[in-house]
Amino acid sequence: MKIYSHPKSLRNVSTHYCPGCGHSLAHRLIAEVIDELGIREKVIAVAPVGCAVIAYDYWDFDCSEAAHGRALAVATGLKRVRPQNIVFTYQGDGDLAAIGTNETIHAANRGENVSVFFINNAVYGMTGGQMAPTTLLNQKTSTSPLGRSAAAQGYPLKISEMLALLPGVKYIERVSLHSPQEIMKTKKAIRQAFVNQIEGVGFSLVEILSPCPTYWGLSARESMAWIKNTMIKEFPLGIIK
Amino acid sequence: MPKITINKDKCKGCLLCVSVCPQRLIVVEDELNLRGIKPVKFKPGGKCVGCAMCAVICPDCCIEVYK
Amino acid sequence: MAKTKILMTGNEAIAKAAIDAGCRFYAGYPITPQNELIAYMANNMEKSAGVFIQAEAEVAAINMVFGASAAGARAMTSSSSPGISLKQEGISYIAGAELPALIVNIVRGGPGLGNIAAAQSDYFQATRSGGHGDYHCIVLAPASVQECYDFTGLAFNLADKYRTPVIILGDGLLGQMMEPIVLAKPQVSSLKSQDKPWALTGCKGRKANVVKSFYLKEGDLEKFNLKLQKKYQQIQLKEERYEELYVNDAKIVLVAYGSMARIAKSAVKALRGRGKKVGLIRPITLWPFPKQVFSKRLTSNEKYLVIEMSYGQMLEDVQLAICGRAKVEFLGRAGGGVPSEEDIMRKVNEML
Structure with missing residues (x-):
């Protein structure tokens, strides 16, 4: 008996993601949960601008593009017109927490009944490894070549903690992809965010700490260890709200 | 007996599965796959316990697990 | 039968016509001289089972319209010159994703913050793809409150017919002047998904739909641009009005x-x-x-x-x-x- 296989909501194609990239994992987990909840025919996803820009080539359900940072504005339009559908956004740290901070905060504050999957890998991947709002202090990127300094570039932005202050936000959890156990916890959190939407609870966000071996300059295995030993210190896991 | 199958041409060689197999039953192939990298393979004769950790961590959905 | 005349401003006439034409989604941001329009929507959209959102920004408003239109609704936003400048990103994406939408610009003086007096200084922006890329919006210029009403229904029909953003280019005089108008029944398009087979409604009984403007594979974007140009030639041939x-x-x-x-x-x-x-x-x-x-x-x-x-x-x-x-x-x-x-x-x- 097959106990672990390819989810139906994920097309059986190779992705463009680098070896060991967390996006592939997160895509798969979302597809698995959608299959398990039986909501594939009701889902409308909003893809970001960033490495996951062509997520709609991998997911086998209705998807919209959004301009960089505008996923939650697009999702607001979709969900308000079709409250019977299940609408989620999938956004990276640059998209959600830099250029789209405004859309993120206000969609959360309106308590839009959507699910948000926020991939935090502390770097801009698609454009070649520049500093992200979530880049750690001292982390080297192509635009912080000496390491991020608080004096010049500010601190890693803790958008989940910020959003947790808003009454419109019903659920925020930070999870990680660095081990099979954490991956299963991530899946559980993704499920919770969808269940909240189905039950009409309101705005739910899952922040997923995700490896970017290519722009961290580490192997896939070392990247997982870096999340576990370094990234989690700045971005502690658990239910934030 | 539990077993896994690996889609070797989808494998990108990140080796995360190798790092999590409690029985150390996943090893690197000698031959290149269609992508031009050395994919992983199941060690012939190994005793899989069906924990599915390899499949859970595989970013590219290359592994199926049977029990 | 005597036709009923009612007295309203150009801004209100556009808002009323939009609801009468089946517009069920409005997102906007306050800016003078079009505030009567957003206020009318706030008062009347929900009564018509539509959605009204005062957005956090012009950029958010136009992208909400993108989402609402992608979901199959007749959707619109309105603003005045500086706000329309901010919306250009979204308008380019709407044109690129071939979505129908109405954008109303009640033009004020510029450049910069300018002033709130009537002006026609946004003609270039409206008629020459104001955002990035080779695209056009159909631009309608009403000259009376009656035309504000009539052209709004027309704008939605053209937007749906050609799957393209349509701009109503008014100005502060027109937006705020009051005139009696006759309410003709605008053509209401149905929101049934079979009329918009491309809309995102959930993939039940069909292949998954994708709404996008991104063409990464070599040659694809040129092909898509040629398709757009063909559409613009058709519009040029058939829709000139004077x-x-x-x-x-x-x-x-x-x-x-x-x-x-x-x-x-x-x-x-x-x-x-x-x-x-x-x-x-x-x-x-x-x-x-x-x-x-x-x-x-x-x-x-x-x-x-x-x-x-x-x-x-x-x-x-x-x-x-x-x-x-x-x-x-x-x-x-x-x-x-x-x-x-x-x-x-x-x-x-x-x-x-």
Whole structure:
């Protein structure tokens, strides 16, 4: 008996993601949960601008593009017109927490009944490894070549903690992809965010700490260890709200 | 007996599965796959316990697990 | 049966017409001089089972419209010049994703924060893809409150027909003036998914739909652009609209649109009263610009006078349409200044 296989909501194609990239994992987990909840025919996803820009080539359900940072504005339009559908956004740290901070905060504050999957890998991947709002202090990127300094570039932005202050936000959890156990916890959190939407609870966000071996300059295995030993210190896991 | 199958041409060689197999039953192939990298393979004769950790961590959905 | 007339502002007429035409999604941000429009929507959209959102920003508002339109609804936003500048990103994406949408610009003075007086200084922005990329919006220029009402229904129909953003280009005078209007029943498009098979409704019983403007594979974006250009050629062929007044024997033809055309019309009538052979062409679609009306009647012994509340933007389209075959002069003021009937008559007398 097959106990672990390819989810139906994920097309059986190779992705463009680098070896060991967390996006592939997160895509798969979302597809698995959608299959398990039986909501594939009701889902409308909003893809970001960033490495996951062509997520709609991998997911086998209705998807919209959004301009960089505008996923939650697009999702607001979709969900308000079709409250019977299940609408989620999938956004990276640059998209959600830099250029789209405004859309993120206000969609959360309106308590839009959507699910948000926020991939935090502390770097801009698609454009070649520049500093992200979530880049750690001292982390080297192509635009912080000496390491991020608080004096010049500010601190890693803790958008989940910020959003947790808003009454419109019903659920925020930070999870990680660095081990099979954490991956299963991530899946559980993704499920919770969808269940909240189905039950009409309101705005739910899952922040997923995700490896970017290519722009961290580490192997896939070392990247997982870096999340576990370094990234989690700045971005502690658990239910934030 | 539990077993896994690996889609070797989808494998990108990140080796995360190798790092999590409690029985150390996943090893690197000698031959290149269609992508031009050395994919992983199941060690012939190994005793899989069906924990599915390899499949859970595989970013590219290359592994199926049977029990 | 007597037709009921009601008194309303241009801004309110657009809002009412939108709801009457089946618009069920409005997102906007307050900015003068179009605030009556957003207020009307706040008061009436939900009564019509539609969605009203006061967005956190112009950028968010236009992207909400993107989402609502992708979901199959008739959707719109409105603003005034500085706000429309902010919306350009979203308008480019809407054009690129081939979504129907209505964008209303009640133009004010610029550049920058400018002022809140009526102006026509956004003609270039509206008619020359204001955002990035090779695209066009259909641009309708009403000249009365009645036309504000009528053109809004038309705008939604054109948007749906061509899957393209449509702009209503008004100005502060038109938005805020009150006139009696007759409410004709605008054509209401149904929101059934079979009419918009591309819409995102959930993939039940069909393949998954994707709404996007991204074409990464070599050659694909060029192919898509050629498809867009073909659509624009069709629009250019079929949708040119204009009004003519006394042009047949005119020695001088005035060209003006929107509020400016009202003043030009008064000047034409006054000049005709004095026996002067003056006519008027009023472009109604600014894009597609009604080139044909110029080429079909052109003789070399007439002159044109383009009049705008700007320093010569539509002027370029008139010059392109006439292509050097007749003399084209210009009269314009902006930043709150409006060429008066007397200004126009003086200029015409100089030209005669």
